[in-house]
Amino acid sequence: xxxxxxxxxxxxxxxxxxxxxxxxxxxxxxxxxxxxxxxxxxxxxxxxxxxxxxxxxxxxxxxxxxxxxxxxxxxxxxxxxxxxxxxxxxxxxxxxxxxxxxxxxxxxxxxxxxxxxxxxxxxxxxxxxxxxxxxxxxxxxxxxxxxxxxxxxxxxxxxxxxxxxxxxxxxxxxxxxxxxxxxxxxxxxxxxxxxxxxxxxxxxxxxxxxxxxxxxxxxxxxxxxxxxxxxxxxxxxxxxxxxxxxxxxxxxxxxxxxxxxxxxxxxxxxxxxxxxxxxxxxxxxxxxxxxxxxxxxxxxxxxxxxxxxxxxxxxxxxxxxxxxxxxxxxxxxxxxxxxxxxxxxxxxxxxxxxxxxxxxxxxxxxxxxxxxxxxxxxxxxxxxxxxxxxxxxxxxxxxxxxxxxxxxxxxxxxxxxxxxxxxxxxxxxxxxxxxxxxxxxxxxxxxxxxxxxxxxxxxxxxx
Amino acid sequence: xxxxxxxxxxxxxxxxxxxxxxxxxxxxxxxxxxxxxxxxxxxxxxxxxxxxxxxxxxxxxxxxxxxxxxxxxxxxxxxxxxxxxxxxxxxxxxxxxxxxxxxxxxxxxxxxxxxxxxxxxxxxxxxxxxxxxxxxxxxxxxxxxxxxxxxxxxxxxxxxxxxxxxxxxxxxxxxxxxxxxxxxxxxxxxxxxxxxxxxxxxxxxxxxxxxxxxxxxxxxxxxxxxxxxxxxxxxxxxxxxxxxxxxxxxxxxxxxxxxxxxxxxxxxxxxxxxxxxxxxxxxxxxxxxxxxxxxxxxxxxxxxxxxxxxxxxxxxxxxxxxxxxxxxxxxxxxxxxxxxxxxxxxxxxxxxxxxxxxxxxxxxxxxxxxxxxxxxxxxxxxxxxxxxxxxxxxxxxxxxxxxxxxxxxxxxxxxxxxxxxxxxxxxxxxxxxxxxxxxxxxxxxxxxxxxxxxxxxxxxxxx
Numbered sequence: 001x002x003x004x005x006x007x008x009x010x011x012x013x014x015x016x017x018x019x020x021x022x023x024x025x026x027x028x029x030x031x032x033x034x035x036x037x038x039x040x041x042x043x044x045x046x047x048x049x050x051x052x053x054x055x056x057x058x059x060x061x062x063x064x065x066x067x068x069x070x071x072x073x074x075x076x077x078x079x080x081x082x083x084x085x086x087x088x089x090x091x092x093x094x095x096x097x098x099x100x101x102x103x104x105x106x107x108x109x110x111x112x113x114x115x116x117x118x119x120x121x122x123x124x125x126x127x128x129x130x131x132x133x134x135x136x137x138x139x140x141x142x143x144x145x146x147x148x149x150x151x152x153x154x155x156x157x158x159x160x161x162x163x164x165x166x167x168x169x170x171x172x173x174x175x176x177x178x179x180x181x182x183x184x185x186x187x188x189x190x191x192x193x194x195x196x197x198x199x200x201x202x203x204x205x206x207x208x209x210x211x212x213x214x215x216x217x218x219x220x221x222x223x224x225x226x227x228x229x230x231x232x233x234x235x236x237x238x239x240x241x242x243x244x245x246x247x248x249x250x251x252x253x254x255x256x257x258x259x260x261x262x263x264x265x266x267x268x269x270x271x272x273x274x275x276x277x278x279x280x281x282x283x284x285x286x287x288x289x290x291x292x293x294x295x296x297x298x299x300x301x302x303x304x305x306x307x308x309x310x311x312x313x314x315x316x317x318x319x320x321x322x323x324x325x326x327x328x329x330x331x332x333x334x335x336x337x338x339x340x341x342x343x344x345x346x347x348x349x350x351x352x353x354x355x356x357x358x359x360x361x362x363x364x365x366x367x368x369x370x371x372x373x374x375x376x377x378x379x380x381x382x383x384x385x386x387x388x389x390x391x392x393x394x395x396x397x398x399x400x401x402x403x404x405x406x407x408x409x410x411x412x413x414x415x416x417x418x419x420x421x422x423x424x425x426x427x428x429x430x431x432x433x434x435x436x437x438x439x440x441x442x443x444x445x446x447x448x449x450x451x452x453x454x455x456x457x458x459x460x461x462x463x
Numbered sequence: 464x465x466x467x468x469x470x471x472x473x474x475x476x477x478x479x480x481x482x483x484x485x486x487x488x489x490x491x492x493x494x495x496x497x498x499x500x501x502x503x504x505x506x507x508x509x510x511x512x513x514x515x516x517x518x519x520x521x522x523x524x525x526x527x528x529x530x531x532x533x534x535x536x537x538x539x540x541x542x543x544x545x546x547x548x549x550x551x552x553x554x555x556x557x558x559x560x561x562x563x564x565x566x567x568x569x570x571x572x573x574x575x576x577x578x579x580x581x582x583x584x585x586x587x588x589x590x591x592x593x594x595x596x597x598x599x600x601x602x603x604x605x606x607x608x609x610x611x612x613x614x615x616x617x618x619x620x621x622x623x624x625x626x627x628x629x630x631x632x633x634x635x636x637x638x639x640x641x642x643x644x645x646x647x648x649x650x651x652x653x654x655x656x657x658x659x660x661x662x663x664x665x666x667x668x669x670x671x672x673x674x675x676x677x678x679x680x681x682x683x684x685x686x687x688x689x690x691x692x693x694x695x696x697x698x699x700x701x702x703x704x705x706x707x708x709x710x711x712x713x714x715x716x717x718x719x720x721x722x723x724x725x726x727x728x729x730x731x732x733x734x735x736x737x738x739x740x741x742x743x744x745x746x747x748x749x750x751x752x753x754x755x756x757x758x759x760x761x762x763x764x765x766x767x768x769x770x771x772x773x774x775x776x777x778x779x780x781x782x783x784x785x786x787x788x789x790x791x792x793x794x795x796x797x798x799x800x801x802x803x804x805x806x807x808x809x810x811x812x813x814x815x816x817x818x819x820x821x822x823x824x825x826x827x828x829x830x831x832x833x834x835x836x837x838x839x840x841x842x843x844x845x846x847x848x849x850x851x852x853x854x855x856x857x858x859x860x861x862x863x864x865x866x867x868x869x870x871x872x873x874x875x876x877x878x879x880x881x882x883x884x885x886x887x888x889x890x891x892x893x894x895x896x897x898x899x900x901x902x903x904x905x906x907x908x909x910x911x912x913x914x915x916x917x918x919x920x921x922x923x924x925x926x
Contacts, residue, residue, distance in 0.1 A: 024553075053529050059731040064706040065480045128684035144886070174925060195679065207739055207742055208736060208742065209737065209739030209742055210743075212737065213861060214765055214789050215756075217761055217762075218756045218757075218763075218860060219752050219755050220743060220744065221738070221744050222764055225698055226694075228695050229691075229694075229700055231692075235688055235693055237689070261849075272678065275682070275683045275684070276670055277671045279683055280682055281682055281683065281684050292681050293679075300680030300780060301685055301770065301781070301782075302677055302771050302777060302779050302781070303770035303771040303772040303777070304690075304691070304768065304769045304784065305769075306768075308766040308787060309767070309785075309787070309879065310825075313765075314666065314765060315789050316765050317763060318766070320766070328681065353741075359775060360776045389741045396638065397679065
C-alpha cells in the first residue's frame with residue numbers, strides 16, 4: 001500500500017511551489033488579535049483560501065468578537081472530520097529582532113520565516129493543501145470535512161464557547177483534529193490527546209492605611225509578608241498544593257494513560273535543558289516528572305509586586321501587595337469549583353485580609369482516551385507521513401479551549417502539527433521547515449483517505 | 464527661679480522677628496543632598512549663620528562628600544555640649560502639592576511653611592538663636608559649645624563616620640544633643656534616648672534559564688515561590704524572626720528602660736491611627752507594642768518583584784525574583800554579624816538558590832541610659848520650656864548614625880526637637896509652629912545655662 005503514499009508524496013513535491021504559495025498568501029497579511037492589526041480583512045482572506053480548494057465557506061460574526069471562518073465539504077459520506085485552526089497570530093514585537101519583516105515571508109535554509117508560519121497559519125495551509133492534493137489525485141474527498149478557523153486563539157478564545165453553542169448542530173463529527181505542536185528535536189511527530197484547563201487569578205493584600213516609614217514594620221502588618229505567607233501555604237517547594245479540597249476531583253491517570261508516559265523518555269533531555277541547571281523542583285525520574293507536568297494540576301506564580309522595587313534603598317512599609325497566579329487543571333476539575341476552594345483557603349489563612357480576584361475564569365481540561373480510533377489513525381498516518389514513530393502525549397502541559405470539542409460536543413480530539421524545536425512560536429523569527437510543511441500536507445491527506453475505512457473496519461488501506 | 468525663664472521668654476518674644484529672620488535665611492536656599500541642588504553654597508550659608516552669633520566656624524570637606532559645618536565656642540569652661548544637626552533637606556517633590564514654594568518660606572496661621580522648616584533647619588536655627596539670646600541677656604555663654612552640622616543626613620550620612628574618625632579629638636564633650644522629633648499630638652515634648660540600627664538588603668532568586676511558559680511551572684522551579692517561602696521563613700506573621708541566632712545578641716531591656724514605656728500610654732491612639740483598622744500584627748497591650756516597636760529588632764519587606772505585574776493575564780514562569788528588606792537593630796547587634804546570620808539562614812533554606820546582597824550596611828543602634836545626667840537635664844528643661852511633661856522614649860523606632868556619638872565617641876546623647884504632628888516632614892507643606900520654634904530657643908537656652916551647675920552638683924539653678 002506504500003504505493004499511494006509514494007504517489008502522494010511525489011505529487012506534493014511536484015506541487016510544492018503552489019503549496020508554498022498558499023502558505024505565502026496566508027502569511028502576507030497581519031492578523032494580530034491582541035492589537036486588531038489586519039483583523040478587518042483577515043477573515044475574508046482565510047475564507048477565500050478555503051474556497052480556493054472547493055470548500056463552501058462562510059465568515060461568522062454572530063458570536064461577537066473576531067470572525068470565525070467556517071469551511072465545509074459535505075458529500076454525505078459516512079464519516080465526518082472536524083478540523084480546528086486559528087488564523088490570528090501573536091504580536092510580532094520586538095520587530096528589530098526579526099531577520100526579515102514578520103509579514104513578508106522569506107525562505108532561508110529550507111525554512112519559511114514569518115509571524116504565524118508555525119502558529120498557526122502553516123498548519124492551516126497544509127491542511128487546506130491536502131484537499132487540493134486529493135482532488136487532483138483522486139478527483140474527490142472521501143470524507144465530510146468541517147473547518148473551524150477562529151480569530152481569537154491568541155487572546156484566549158473568549159467567544160469560541162458562544163460560537164460553539166450557537167452552531168452546535170453544524171459541528172457534529174466523528175473526530176476532531178486540533179492544531180498544535182509538531183516534531184520533537186529528534187524528528188518524531190508529537191501528538192497530544194488533550195490539554196490542561198486553566199484559571200487565572202490575582203491575590204490582593206491591601207491595608208487601610210498609606211505606605212508608612214518602614215520602622216513601623218515592627219508592629220504594623222505588612223501586606224507583602226501576608227502575601228508571601230499565603231503563597232507559601234498555596235504551594236510547597238516540592239510543588240504539592242497543600243490546600244484542603246484542591247485534589248478532590250483529581251483522578252489518578254489510568255493505566256492506558258500512564259503507559260503512554262513510558263514511551264516519552266526521550267523528553268527528559270529536553271525537559272532538563274528547558275529547566276536549566278538544577279532547575280527542576282524535584283529529582284523524580286522522568287516518568288514521574290511527566291506525570292506531574294501533564295497529568296496533575298498545579299499553581300504557578302506568574303507575578304508578584306509590592307512596595308519599592310527601584311534602585312538602592314527605600315525604607316517603606318508598603319500598603320499593598322498583589323500576585324498573579326495561574327492554576328492548571330486536569331479533567332473533572334471545574335474552574336468555578338477550584339476558585340471556591342482557593343477562596344476558602346485564602347479566607348482561612350488570611351482572615352479576609354487577602355482577596356482573590358478572577359482575571360480569567362479560563363476553562364476546564366480536555367482529554368481523549370488513547371483507545372479512541374482517531375488516536376490510532378492520526379498516529380499511524382503521522383508515522384507514515386513523517387517517517388518516524390510519533391510521541392503520544394496524553395495531554396499537553398499547556399491549555400486551550402479543547403473542552404468545547406471533547407466535553408461540550410462530545411467529539412474525541414487529538415492535536416498534531418508541523419512545527420519543530422526551532423519554530424520560535426510567539427517570538428521573533430518564527431519559522432517552519434519546508435519539509436515539515438509538505439509532510440504535514442501528506443499527513444492530512446493520509447488521515448482523510450484512511451478515515452472512513454478505518455472507522456468502518458479498523459483497517460487503514462492506504463498505509 | 465522662674466524669674467530667669469520668664470525674662471528669657473519675654474526677650475525671645477521681643478526678638479521673635481529677628482529669630483524668625485534667622486530661620487527664614489536658612490530656609491531660603493535649597494540644600495537637597497539627594498539631587499545636589501543648592502549644595503554648592505549651602506555649607507557657606509550655614510557657616511555664616513553660625514558666625515553671626517559669635518561661633519568660630521569652619522567648613523570641612525576632608526571626609527569626602529558634602530561639607531560638614533563646624534561651629535565652636537570654646538571658653539575653657541567646665542562643661543562641653545556637642546550639638547548635632549544637618550542642613551540638607553529632602554527633595555521637595557511633588558512641587559505641585561505645595562501651597563507656597565518650598566524654598567520661599569511663608570508664615571500662615573502661626574506656622575512657618577518651607578522644605579526643612581522642621582527637618583532640620585528649624586531645629587538648627589532655634590539652637591543658634593539661643594546663643595544670640597544668652598549673649599544678649601547674660602553677655603556670655605556659660606558652656607563650651609560644639610556644633611556638628613552635616614549635609615548628608617537625608618542620604619544616610621555615608622561620610623559622617625570618616626569625619627568623626629578624622630576629628631575625634633575635637634569632638635570630645637560631656638553630652639550630645641541630637642536633632643529629631645518634637646511634640647506629641649497632645650503637646651508634650653518628645654525626647655528620644657536612642658535610635659535603632661539598620662541594615663538594608665536585597666534577596667535575589669535567579670534561575671539559569673529565561674522566562675518560560677507558565678505550564679512548565681508544574682515541575683520547573685519558580686523563583687517567586689522560592690522567595691515567598693524564604694520570606695515566610697524569615698518572619699512569622701506574629702512578627703517574630705525564626706532565624707537561628709538572630710536574637711543571640713539581643714538583651715532584654717532593663718527595668719529602667721521598661722519603666723519608661725509605662726509613661727508612654729498616650730502613644731496608643733496615635734499608633735492605632737497610623738496602623739489603620741486591624742492594622743497591627745498582634746493584639747498585645749500598648750506596653751508590649753512599644754517594647755516591640757522601640758526595643759526589639761525586626762525584619763521588614765520594603766519591596767518584592769517578580770514576573771508579570773501589568774494588566775490582565777500573562778502566563779509566565781519568571782526566571783527571577785527579588786525582594787528588598789530592612790533589618791532594624793537594637794544595641795549589641797552588629798550589621799556585619801546580622802548579615803552573616805541571615806546569609807547562613809538563606810543558604811540553609813534555599814541551598815544557595817537565593818543570594819543576599821547588602822545594599823547599605825547601615826549602622827548599629829545607639830542607646831543612652833535614662834540614668835545619664837543629660838537625660839534629666841534635657842527633660843526638665845523641656846518641661847519648663849514647653850510647659851508640658853515630656854514623653855521619654857528609650858529609643859526611636861527609626862534609625863540614624865547616632866552610634867558614632869554614643870559608641871564611637873562614648874558621649875551620652877539625647878534627641879529633642881521642635882516639630883509636631885502637623886509638621887509633614889519629607890512631604891509637601893512641611894512646617895513648624897512659630898510658638899514651638901520660639902519655645903525651642905528657650906529650651907536650648909535653658910539647657911546651656913543649667914548645664915555646668917547640673918553636671919557639677921545635680922542642681923538646675925535656672926528652672
